[in-house]
Amino acid sequence: MGLVTLFSYRSGSTVWHTLDVRCKCLLVCLLSLAVLRTGLPGTIMCLGVLTAILKTVEIGPLRLLMQLKAFLLFLIVIFLCRWAGTPGRPMVTVYELELTHQGFVSGSLVSLRFLAVMLLGLVLTATTRSMEIKASIQWFLRPVPFIPEKRVAVMAGLALKFMPLLFDNAREVSYAVNARCGNLRKNPVQRLINLAWPLLKKTFQSADDLSLAMQARCYSENRTDPHFSPNGKESWIFVMTLIFSAVILLMDHWALWAHVQNQILN
């Protein structure tokens, strides 16, 4: 029996599952924009809410940490680069390298923003079938002239379909490498090559097989799309999200205002 990867759809009857997919896409866009405009407190608050939502769809914080290990490592690298590369008031000095307060705040903000946007995407993919997302993209793009909405939606749908497949392949390859003690290798470049090369081959093979299977079942752009089925709670959830977005944006303004006042008083 196979396992469901983090980005796979998991069936359920929570409000996030039954919400109209168009509304969900709008909310994800709205919250992403709010997260990109807010500061550290707003981002942390948003992360808290997203973690709670993910818990309701049976993705607990521990599972998140375990499955996003590589991504978290990437975020740590971003954080360290920002911390070391931003000029300002010194905080710590390591081997003549000054790590600043400003760098610490900026690094935390950028990496937490990345994490928040990733979790938003995760909430969407874990509670929405890829075919519904495809149908909603098509619906949003329909009024836009000169854009082949069906083709774009097919591409987005395939990308969404491919993401869990990629994670699944990566897991299989890493099991196979570790089964032959590949994890004992000290050289990180060699470890990366050991993982990347078979993963690349397997991914291309999977893409090829998937396209054959789709062709065998007459895949085309002109197909019956799933119908949208609103659960009736869209309007109040939209209003709540608007209020939440406004709150996290205002938090940033209050923080900024307090900072300016402190500067003036000092």
Place this chain on the structure above:
Amino acid sequence: MTTVLLETDHLTHAFGSENTGIFDICLSVSRNDFIVLAGKNGCGKTTLIRHFNGLLTPKAGQVLFNGRDIQKNLTHARKKIGMVFQDPDTQIIADTVFDETAFGPENLNMDRKEIDEKVKNVLTLLDLDHLQDRNPATLSGGEKRRLAIAGILVMEPELIIFDEPFANLDYPSILALVKLCRKLHQSGHAIVMTTHDVAPVIKIATKMIIMDKGRIKVQGDPVSLASRLESHGVKNPFTPMAQAWAL
């Protein structure tokens, strides 16, 4: 009366060197046929059946379905000739069992109500209706294989092609699959099955074709051809050793 459903006329498809591929294949599949296509790995079985579904284009010769070249109307051919791939994971596209089954009819642009009805019927037929909201990745090997068959059956094919259907299946799943194949055959579907383990189906198949090095070596009644299997690299299910293994 036997009606010819599918025919290949001197079908050839060579890959690169002249030694790999399929060469000069002439065969016919009738409406009431259950054909076992046997041969060792790399003998061209999968290449041949991919031509039946129009997934490959012949280098020479043609594949005729109901007397018409399948390349002239691929959509019709793919609707009427269903293909169950060797690895069901590569055939599974959607996020739920229901969506996966509905994938084919959606591609044919059928009406939503009609799709829902057909999918429900097929899922009930294959005893998958209780799993309709499950993610296919969480199903067992046997359930995935049945799901792959459901995705084909819902398109109402006349001919069903199975590529190594017993690969990676446990004994109860093989038994269930053989029963299902027999049921499908009895309900009027022609079946072509590639395998290098002919034991589960040798008694229910109506014809066996043995391939070697891309060519048809021999074809005829499955039981009477069993003794010639081993010379082409396929286990004869009636030898004492095969019987002992089966035990």
